[in-house]
């Protein structure tokens with residue numbers, strides 16, 4: 001990867017009272033990249049997303065989008081071009097699917113209160129455009145025909161997809177997905193994988209948090225492993241997958257045992273297994289506690 | 297409930313319903329009381345309650361006629377192929393119970409005990425009891441058969457037919473409103489029957505409407521009116537304007553209807569804040585007060601602070617703007633406080649306003665002396681408090697205010713509807729549903745919330761300007777905490793976020809006290825009881841907004857019980873939606 005990254009976090013730390021949820025995490029996301037963020041429960045992945053999107057103000061460190069430092073105001077961050085979904089789905093439950101996506105268009109619509117009040121031609125055009133774009137996005141994520149359904153009445157998998165459509169409606173440069181396949185069955189997971197590839201095709205760079213390592217390794221160009229608030233390993237999937245420290249820290253199992261699983265994953269995903277490929281483990285910065293087991 | 301269902305086999309539904317219907321018919325023909333209400337000029341309790349069928353079979357009227365109608369309909373519904381039959385039976389049953397209980401209780405209280413409604417002095421009267429039992433049988437029949445979902449009519453009709461249907465429904469609505477206002481006459485010492493007659497009619501109409509709703513008629517009409525919005529609004533306004541020409545066109549009801557209108561307009565404004573943006577405001581009536589005091593001060597009244605008499609329209613605009621500014625100020629803490637804390641801030645503001653007005657701060661409110669003698673609005677030489685004569689037709693006084701207020705309510709409704717269906721309206725609803733997610737969608741939530749307060753307060757200020765001229769005296773004690781609560785109750789009772797709901801809520805909350813005058817000691821208690829019952833059995837309000845309906849009803853949007861809907865946090869993939 002060359003050029004300047006789209007999104008870059010440098011030395012982001014987040015401290016809650018006495019608890020250091022993130023310490024000195026740096027990460028770079030490049031144009032057209034799908035970056036996987038994995039790590040045990042409580043590692044700080046969601047906290048990191050919250051710091052990127054301005055929901056939390058990092059204790060230290062900065063986040064820049066295309067070289068411009070982001071404020072810690074979620075609305076402004078969204079306007080700047082970062083969109084996200086939530087780990088525990090946070091749709092507007094009693095709005096329809098279409099209305100949910102149209103809320104996503106909010107920051108891209110130029111419709112002041114007066115235009116809203118009088119419903120003039122400018123209002124009508126703006127509404128029609130927002131509506132058309134939203135329907136297009138519902139189609140894109142595979143929710144064709146469900147536009148008039150209340151969000152809360154949608155099945156779980158569709159709610160996840162609706163959240164993605166709503167995020168895409170903000171015309172983001174970067175999309176952050178927090179566990180997009182949690183609770184999905186294998187077919188839905190595969191559909192989600194294809195959807196993320198399709199999103200990348202539209203020129204949006206994606207960061208995905210996921211516990212399903214098979215999913216992550218078959219999807220991402222680059223994987224970062226977060227353990228206890230610290231970046232343990234990062235690199236290409238093949239590399240990260242074979243790293244014994246990752247295996248131990250993330251999976252909490254001795255490396256040999258995991259190796260067999262990894263080989264199986266790799267075969268299913270149609271990629272050379274980590275064990276077979278000649279792999280180079282990048283030098284990992286030494287961190288205290290970095291090799292401790294996950295708290296699963 | 298489930299044990300009840302085990303005992304009630306579906307096969308019992310029809311016999312129970314037929315039995316209930318027949319019993320209701322018998323109840324209508326039985327005497328209901330054993331005495332005459334001598335103290336009221338020897339009349340029988342309304343509508344010849346002790347009349348027996350064979351004396352005068354065709355003289356049934358009032359509540360006994362209603363009982364007869366309900367009974368016959370129950371029998372017909374039990375035997376004919378009616379959609380959502382058991383839901384309809386249950387509604388009719390509740391109507392019978394309401395009619396029976398209200399009249400029996402009143403007759404028993406007035407007649408000095410149970411003897412008055414059973415057997416005494418050689419006379420027998422079990423009509424009321426029979427009516428209640430008949431109602432219970434019909435409800436049990438409904439439960440036994442299994443309550444169906446509300447039937448949905450998908451019939452499409454040509455535009456002229458739709459217009460005709462809408463026209464007829466709105467005219468019927470108008471006549472019903474007039475009938476309700478007139479039922480039993482004005483309440484008061486001279487007319488002790490007004491309360492029960494009115495309540496009984498309300499029970500009957502509620503049962504009948506519930507039945508029509510179950511069959512799908514009301515849903516169909518509301519869908520038609522949604523499709524032909526402009527036509528519906530026009531007809532509705534025309535119908536409202538026609539009210540003075542009906543039997544309710546008296547000075548008294550014109551004044552009451554105008555008051556309802558002022559409160560309805562204010563309630564719709566509050567609905568923006570509470571219903572759409574989800575911000576609880578407990579001091580909202582202060583904005584009505586601010587508007588009223590501003591208008592009064594520019595009205596040329598002797599006690600006004602400014603010696604100018606501005607034209608009404610100008611004064612109203614100033615009132616609205618000033619109220620709006622205060623709205624934005626009161627709304628600004630929403631940037632920092634949420635939920636209950638915001639409610640406390642608004643409550644405090646309401647109290648500050650009241651105290652300031654009471655103490656005549658700045659000499660603007662007249663304190664305890666109020667600002668009296670605010671002149672009536674006067675356009676083209678016609679003073680609004682005088683009666684109006686068009687040709688040979690003399691309209692009651694107050695009719696011009698009534699018309700002005702209808703226009704005001706229509707205006708406020710348009711503002712509400714237009715904002716709701718726009719970018720800002722969606723932002724408000726999003727904030728109500730999930731503020732963090734709304735921010736993550738790029739909504740500047742602070743601005744949006746202050747705007748909600750500002751617009752709501754502006755509308756209330758406008759209503760306040762009309763209020764000042766109409767009541768002619770603006771005193772601080774018209775704007776107390778209880779008024780804020782009443783407005784909030786109107787919004788919640790009618791259905792949050794819904795316009796017809798706010799109007800209906802305001803109407804009920806103002807008409808009921810008028811009708812229940814003779815129960816004034818118990819008025820607040822009855823009022824509280826009604827609210828509790830509504831919150832228990834219909835938390836989404838009487839005429840819910842689509843969003844709320846889904847959120848709070850025990851039924852999904854299309855009448856699917858919630859348990860059957862997919863619960864989204866079931867792990868392990870998607871459960872199909874039961875729809």
Ligand SMILES: Nc1ncnc2c1ncn2[C@@H]1O[C@H](COP(=O)(O)OP(=O)(O)OP(=O)(O)O)[C@@H](O)[C@H]1O
Nearest residue numbers: 016019021039040041042043044045046047048087
């Ligand atoms: N607002 C907060 N206040 C205090 N502690 C917090 C807060 N948010 C997160 N934490 C703590 O920070 C740590 C990291 O949590 P986070 O939710 O980021 O983990 P995660 O990696 O997303 O885990 P999971 O895989 O379970 O989603 C946890 O110990 C959590 O309790």
Ligand SMILES: [Mg+2]
Nearest residue numbers: 045046047087
């Ligand atoms: Mg998380």
